[in-house]
Amino acid sequence: MRKPENLIMMIGALLLLVLLPCLNAYGPPDSALHVSDYTINLWGKYLCYGILAISVNLLWGYTGLLSLGQCLFFSLGGYALGMHLMLKIGKLGQYYQAGNNPLEMPDFMVFMGFPELPAHWVPFHSFGFSVLMVFVVPGVVAFLFGWLAFRSRIKGVYFSILTQALTYAASLMFFQNKFTFGGNNGLTDFKTMLGANLNDADVRRYLYIATVLLLIAVVALVKWLLGTKFGKVQKAIRDSENRVLFSGYATTSFKLFIFVLCALIAGAAGALYVPQVGIINPSEMTTDKSLEAVVWVAVGGRATLLGPVYGAIFVNALKSWATTAYPDYWYIILGGLFVLAVLFAPNGIAGLPQQIKDIAVGWKRRNASSIEPGATPA
């Protein structure tokens, strides 16, 4: 399985990184070869979800920690960059142009009656600081939560419930207008990033390329990590934590490290997601979003390197298509598919080739064995 996987990665990377953007930039507009700006933007979103799914899989598939709150870190990364983008709206804001916002605050602050920009918003004027926060905020939250949870030996379903509670609590907090992050409406109507107009087709393409690069980097990192001794311990923790513990490994530190790492990955994905999608609000933190990410991993193939990416792309592409083609039935289509996937393809999309091979081999063997008794004369 190792070699074809490498090949797929190479082909996939080439397709996503070179072919799609080139067809978008240079394909003649009316031909079948042209990839529209819409498609590029859509794939940018899918791939951000793919990166999020990798982080879920690294926790669930390889370490046995089912986190049902991974979208919290995704959203925190998104909010950190979103705050910068909000501040960059500046003079283009509705209230500034109407003459009611001399301080150039984000519009929602004016209409919620903030007297001035809250102090913790001020440093987000700097792009560098915001990017730093994309990693620091999810990282610190994950570290604190993980440290408390793992130190108290919270495992299995209790860990899952706690992560779910954490993200739910955070979403309730962000829903409040007083919490200074735009309440229910969240952060939206971004105009520019680093001086570039976020609505430009070129800028959308660069954001897409950045997403692909991040995806490749994350896949490479995970692949490398799994090959190291650390990766082996990680899998051992998944399979039997007590034995690893008795063998003298401090499993708490291992788990904490991987939990924080996954939060960083999710945060980075969220930061790339926000400028491409154009909105971040607390509903991204609600528990069903995190559950959805777990479903992508299950459909794509748990504990496989690329499965989560397949799952995220497949489920979301299906959702994009079905919400237009069958707006009334798409939940049923999607639900039916999950049931089928769980029943008949326990290893997900990534496990399908092997599954088919096994069936074929089994079938051949059965045929061979049914012939054999006849072939040997009594």
Added chain:
Amino acid sequence: MIKTNLIKAAATLCVAAATLTSSVHAADTVKVGVLHSLSGTMAISETSLRDVLLFTFDEINKSGGVMGQMIEPVVVDGASNWPLFAEKAKQLLEVDKTAVTFGCWTSVSRKSVLPVYEKNNGLLFYPVQYEGEELSKNIFYTAEAVGQQATPAVDYLLAEGKKKFYLLGSDYVYPQTTNLVLLEYLLSKGVPIANIGGGLSKDKAGKVISAGKYTPFGHTDYQQIVAEIKKFAASGDACVVSTLNGDTNVPFFKEYAAAGLTAEDCPVVSFSISEDEFRGLPADQLVGQLGCWTYFQSIESPANKKFIGDFMSWLKTTEVPGIQKEGRVTCSPMVLSYAGVYLWKAAVEEAKSFDVDKVRKVLESGKISFDGPGGTVTMQKNHHLTKNVYIGETTKDGQFKILKSFDNVYGEPFLKGTFKTSSPAKGETTKKKKKAA
């Protein structure tokens, strides 16, 4: 390996399929987008708007279409998922190239698609009561502005002799903004601040940043709040102004009735309960409580009778899958969706073009109006409607008995800070006076 390539191909196909269907564009049809949540938490409200829009398109197509072109609806599901709304809006504008979109219910969904419409210079008609404080050149708000719901309701209650007002809402932007406007309005009407219930919170400078009591979405325990209201209402001249949303109304009104409070001693006026919501609410517990909208199903006018009759018979005959046929009602957001389509049609025919800039210019002229089920509505230069406002009392069959109407109320999105306090008890409201246009 083959399999994974297949998956990629399939995924690409999905996108390609969407692109292909859009390029099959007959010359004598015009594409119109319908962007509502047909699944998820908002589906219960938004599906009705999809239904009424499809009905309207059929009605228009039967009478010759828009400028001789048949309306071809492109229905997409926003699935109560706000980033998906943005994606679907992009699809409608960039792939399907729809001439106009009718859609959105929640403010956050509108905020999510707004940049998309501005970037692509699209056209969106938004039909649901909202908090204002927004004016995009690409959106026309057929919705009730705060001044077409909250302030007329308060006027009515003041005229009824109510002196104390308890503000209660779900904790999000619409109730918060509405209540801040109401606070200013009540003060300007000479209601002392002590008579405004629910609590105030102030910032360090002493400026009121939030007025009223708020509960989260899905809140179920109203015991304490109702006890507080009971105390507040002991004087007999109090009322409750509620911006509670959706299913939280059920436990609230149960608790309200259980505490022995009735519409006689302390009426509740709700801004988020229309006829359509009564399909999921126990109407008998709300009998006598008030509602305020720019349309009620019970309006006695030939236009309304015809609208209801046609819609009901359309429901019976339609073959569109997924439409609930039994127990249907009409309500304000539905009628404002209906009016939106006709206003757009009138503007297109006046402009003799589907071009967004030309249509917008005509709509902004102030000459486009429509005699609809709720009376005449006129599009103003500021993208809002002048329309009639009605106060109604809930009856046991989930309808409203109309008590009072205000004719031709102007739609103003920027109300906050426009009311002068008559008794200068608090200095904070004078700060933002400049916004009065």
